[in-house]
Amino acid sequence: MSKDRFERDLIKAAFDLAAQQGWRRVSVAAAARHGGLDLAMARQHFVCTGMILARFGRAADVHALHGAMTEGVVRDRLFDIIMRRFDYLQQHRDGVIALIRYAPTDPLLALWLQRTNLASMGWILEGAGVSSRGVRGELRKRGLLAVSAWALRAWMRDESEDLSSTMAALDVALMRADQAANQFSGRRGDAMDAAIEPVTAPDAPDAPFVPDDDPDRPS
The missing domain is CATH 1.10.10 (Arc Repressor Mutant, subunit A)
Structure with a gap:
């Protein structure tokens, strides 16, 4: 083998x-x-068990990025990549939900998951053509993590074959992010073509800062 x-x-x-x-x-x-x-x-x-999770997260990112949209506005590209990641999670649905429910009982695991998920947001941004570098990149990753967390809650309840409820929740969260970016930058139209600025989805958790030497950061 x-x-x-x-x-x-x-x-x-x-x-x-x-x-x-x-x-x-x-x-x-x-x-x-x-x-x-x-x-x-x-x-x-x-x-260790953490390596299983690290390999799983990396595989989810690869699945999300492979064949992702390269045309269209940033919001549509982000939607495509994030939904591709959910498609991968769906393959291990019950186990992923078990992990999510267990994580709050293990603070170190919960912190580690936030950190690695934040790194994944960097790859998703880069896949959509948005820089994840520097201070602005950190803010963008935090905003996208909030969007992803909002959609994740919907995914955990979504029993449809086509993940229609998850798609709807993600679309709403990205729309709110776009509106926040418009207000922050003073732009009109698709403000996320320029950047995703700090945005929050309802009840979304804060994410820890990831230092510049993070080994999971896209180069």
Whole structure:
């Protein structure tokens, strides 16, 4: 079995286990046993459970960016990329929801997830043709994280095959972000063609600052 195939199988096993028994039960060894995978290979490729989440998040970003829209206004490109990311999450839906529900009970995990999700927002912005560098880039990432968090709540409740409720929530959140950017910049039309400025969705969590030397930052 190739390394890439083994990693995909172990990640799937981890989220399947989380769906059945809760994220608290997930470890590299437990996931390997659950998926009938070789423990030695699991130890070789995954140092800890956090690495499973890191590889999962990276795979979600790659799926979102691959084949994403390159034409049209920024708002439409962001919508396309974020929905592609939800399509990936949907493949592991029950396990992802188990992780989200468990995270508030583990402050270090919750902080780490916020940090890595903020880095993912940088890649989504870059994929849509918006810079994620510098102070303005940090503000844009925070704003997009709030948008994504609002859509995530809808996704957790969305049982439709086409994720129509998630798409509607994301569209509303991006519209509000666009309105906020218009007010902030004084522009009319698609203000997000220039930038996403600090925006907040209702009840969206704050995101921690990611330093310039973050290894997950797009180069």
